[in-house]
Amino acid sequence: MGKERGGRKDDRRVNETWVPIPEGSGFGLQNLPYGVFAPAGAEPRVGVRIGDHVLDLAAAFADQPEIDNDVFARPSLNAFMATGPAAWTSVRTRxxxxxxxxxxxxxxxSALHPLDEVTLHLPIEVADYVDFYASEHHATNVGRIFRPDATPLLPNWKHLPVGYHGRSGTVVVSDTPVVRPSGQRKAPSDDTPSFGPSAKLDVEVEVGFVVGVPSTLGTPLTTxxxxxxxFGACLVNDWSARDIQAWEYVPLGPFLGKSFATSISPWIVPLQALQDARTPVPPQDPEPMGYLTEHEAWNLDLDLALELNGDVVARPQYREMYWSPAQMLAHMTVNGASVRTGDLYASGTVSGPEKQQRGSLLELTWNGAEHLTLADGSTRAFLQDGDQVRITATAPGADGSRIDFGDVTGRVVRA
Amino acid sequence: MGKERGGRKDDRRVNETWVPIPEGSGFGLQNLPYGVFAPAGAEPRVGVRIGDHVLDLAAAFADQPEIDNDVFARPSLNAFMATGPAAWTSVRTRxxxxxxxxxxxxxxxSALHPLDEVTLHLPIEVADYVDFYASEHHATNVGRIFRPDATPLLPNWKHLPVGYHGRSGTVVVSDTPVVRPSGQRKAPSDDTPSFGPSAKLDVEVEVGFVVGVPSTLGTPLTTxxxxxxxFGACLVNDWSARDIQAWEYVPLGPFLGKSFATSISPWIVPLQALQDARTPVPPQDPEPMGYLTEHEAWNLDLDLALELNGDVVARPQYREMYWSPAQMLAHMTVNGASVRTGDLYASGTVSGPEKQQRGSLLELTWNGAEHLTLADGSTRAFLQDGDQVRITATAPGADGSRIDFGDVTGRVVRA
Structure with a gap:
């Protein structure tokens, strides 16, 4: 596994393409993430990003009989993702x-479009959406905030990757405005709940994993x-209304505090581009049960950043996540549940041990007890109307290159 | 609202059809539920049930220009359900x-097939699946079982219909075998969790509601x-592994204890068939917030039955549910979350005040402290391998008729 993080030691491969690649781009030949785009006035179709261009794959492969061209003339990646790893490799090679x-x-x-001349769409048709809770630092922070007198981690946390189902129908692509949700809230000091716009609208910096090949009901998958x-990974902003969530979540978990919107980045980075980012999970104690044993390293060495109105307010690092995405997959199916093409499962908030590595405002401001000060002098406990949120990530790529995940953005719109 | 429950006071309308209707059938002209079926060797398509026959709607409407025939030549009801109430009424009338x-x-x-010559399929392509917890008797029983020293109902319960998202991809049609799930369990008396097949496999008798017409992200629906x-309602068996659920569910709710399978009946009874079954919700105290006000009665007067290996072990009554399906819909979208065609939301376990009205083995055996004795002399705390579960329901229909929901069945298969 490549551990040469940071700068590129060798730009040779990046420069091998005839497509102009901007200096410092993380979208070279080693990345090639897939998305769905529409040229002006045309229908959405599958493309691959190279530099600041997107290649229309149905058009590019129109006269390539060895490639199943039909899977690209679609408004989602699902048909292509369902073709499986051998086909994914053939397409990438070609x-x-x-x-x-x-x-x-x-x-x-004519198949190569400048990125600023196309519209990016939701890249996948989301089947089931699951959200995990796999950062020990995040779960510990949340435990300390909400149960200050108890052990921060609940008893099950180090035995299994805790997760729950979210709402697939409100997964939206980056740049979709997010209307501040309204709902019931009740502070511990209130006698009765009240109704209104969330006063504790938050973000969660997460990484999502997208299933390509379905499995069979009744047959668990292994790590x-x-x-x-x-098939690949993307960025996820799991928008959260903390006040709505706090009142509703017992005993069946988060519901309306999360279901109003989940934003994902428009580019799905294929696992093939992440081979140099693979890293083992940190030491796990107690040793996980057999079905959770990580035989190959599938944690990822990703440097994330959370921006609020253009200021970087946190730099979470994915490599410190306690549970790997392979462990999440094995856990999610150990009861026989099947996965489908288009299933999306997210890591849960990525938070590190340092304060500036926390992936939510809840943690950064300790549930509003502290405030962030932005470059314009304004302060924030939670999100204000009009705030613009952006999450980015990079990973080490092959040949010393850098893999850019692009970004997931969203602006808060008044209720 | 018709309150003439029980026998039919007037069989005239039932006998008006030229299709032979068995004596006592609840599938007369007042019902006409929709499903997806396949004649031997043919593709699945949409049909309507009449007596013990199913009418192939694409074939029946082949030369009816006023009906959009194309929505029926499909393997799910979704396209038809998306056409909306005016079209639903036109089709039903025709x-x-x-x-x-x-x-x-x-x-x-040639469009009319005997039911025993066709295969029934999952009637809808499930978009999001939500499970509520709307029976006060059920929630109270669960509270007493798991928190014997505390107030049975949690503080939020009478303020909002508690719910959570389940797994859409493992919703299966009636008669699909259910493999006993394996997973982590930890009894309170155990020091560490163990792995194995669930020892507390249970059922939940529920009613499901299916969305036809989608809504817009950011715009709540009202009751x-x-x-x-x-579009309509069906029967749901929310299979539950109580031991897996008990260990995993804090703090984010049920996950693998539920996600291995959820069975639904093959027939979706349209709301148009349930007009005589409408009944108000019971008195709600405290008065629900404005967005939950029930302006029209949409609780339903359904008599359910739970059979285990052919013995009726419970007779839950839906009309005692605390929250109506209209209130559930308003709550589910009050934060701006949208619904899609094919969304399924279930009521949660239907339990009444009497012991024989409880819709789960958890309640019927008080978490295994008591046992059910079946007709063959065997006893049950939870389900054994090979057990056959069946849920049925009927409702009062127009003209004194009876509306039969059919059934949802499933046999437990060894892990």
Whole structure:
């Protein structure tokens, strides 16, 4: 596993493509994330990002009989993701060939669109959405905030990756405005609940994993099945209304405090681009049960950043997550539950041990007891109307390159 | 609202159809539930049940230009459900015309299939699945069992319909075998969790509501929107592994204890068939917040039954549910969350005040402290491998008729 984090030691491969790549871009040939885009006035279709361009794959493969072109002329990645790892590799190999051999430049010209001339769409048709809670630092912080007199981690936390189902129908693509949710809230000091817009609107910096290959009902997957079923990763902002959540969540978990919106980045980075980012999970004590044993390293060395109105307010690091996405997959199916193409499961808030590594305002302001001061001098406990949130991430890529996840953004709209 | 429960006071309408209807059938012209079926060797398509036959709607409407025939030649009800209440009414009216005028008998002969010659499929493509917790008797029983020293109902329960998201991808049609799930369990007396097949496999008798018409993200629905968006109702068995659930569910709610399977009946009874079953919610104290006010009665007067290996072990009554399905819909969207065609939301376990009205083994055996004795002399605390579970329901229909929901069945298969 590559541990050469930070700068690129060798730009040679990046420069092998005939597509102009901006200096410092994390969208070189080693990345090639997939998304769904629409040229002006045209229908959404599948594309792959290279530099600041997107290649229309249905058009690029129109006369390539060895590639199933039909899976790309669609408004989601699902049909392509369902083709499985061998097909994913063939397509990726062929894309690299097309983008490196300048003989293709003229033929592909009309299939290559400048990014600023297209609209990006939700890249996947979300089947089931599950949200985990896999950061020990986050779970510990939340425990300290809400149960200050008790052990921060609940008894089950180190035995299994705690998770729950979220609302698939309100997963939206980056840049979709988020209307501040209204609902019932009751502070501990109130006698009765009141109704109104959430006064504690928050973000959660997360990483999402997208299933390509379905499994069979009644047959669990193992951690070793991860790369055979999971297609890639993206960024997730799990918007959270803390006041609504605090009142509703016993005994069946979060519901309306989360279900108003979950934003994801438009680019799905394939696992094939993340081979140099793979890293083992931290030491797990107690040793997980057999079905959770991590035989191959599938934690990821991602540097995340949370921006609020352009200021970086946190830099969470994914590599410190306690449970890996392969362990989450094995746990999610150990009871026989099947996965489907388009299933999205997210890591839960990514928080590190340092204060500036916390991936939610809840933790950064300790539930509003402290405040963040932004560059314009204003302060925040939770989000204000008009606030613009942005989450980014990079990972080490092959040949010393850098893999950019792009971003997931959203602006808060008044209720 | 019709309150003539029980026997039919007037069989005239039932006998108006030229299709032979068995004596006592609850599938007369007043019911006409929709489902998806496949004749031998043919593709699944939409049908309507009449007596012990199913009418192939794409075939029946093949030469009816006023009906959009294309929505029926599909493997789910979703396209038809999306057409909305005016179209639902037109189709229902036209079906009644076809089935009452014997001039159509010869032309429709090949579109009418005996039920025992077809295969029934999952009737809807499930978008999001939400499970509520709307029976006061059930929530009180669960509180008494798990928190014997505290107030049975948690503080939020009478202020809002508590609910959570379940797994859409493992919603299966009646008669699908259910493999006993394995997972982590830890009894309070154990020091550490153990792994194995659930020793407390249970059922939950529920009623499900299916959304036809989608709503807009950011715009809540009201209780008055219920009949404009919800297409119909079905039976739900929310299989539950109590031991897995008890260990995993803090703080984010049930996950693997539920997600291995949720069974639904193959027939969706349209709301139009349930007009005589409508009944107000019981007195609600405290008065619900404005957005939960029930302007029209949408609780339902359903008599349910739970059978275990052919013995009726409980007879829950839906009309005693505390929160109506219209209140659930308003609550589910009050934060701006949208609904989609195919969304399924279930009531939660239906339990009444009497012991024989409890809709789960957890309650019937008080978490195994007592046992049920079946007709063959065997006893049960929870389900054994090979056990066959069946849930049925009937409601008062128009003209003194009886509306039969059919059944949802499932056999437990060894892990």
């Amino acid at each position: 894309i690299v060939e097309l983008l490196t051999d300048s003989a293709h430049r003229d033929a592909l010209g 070793a099945d991860f790369a055979g079923h999971v | 079906i009644v015309e076809l089935l009452t005028d014997s001039a159509h008998r010869d032309a429709l002969g 008055a929107d219920f009949a404009g968006h919800v």
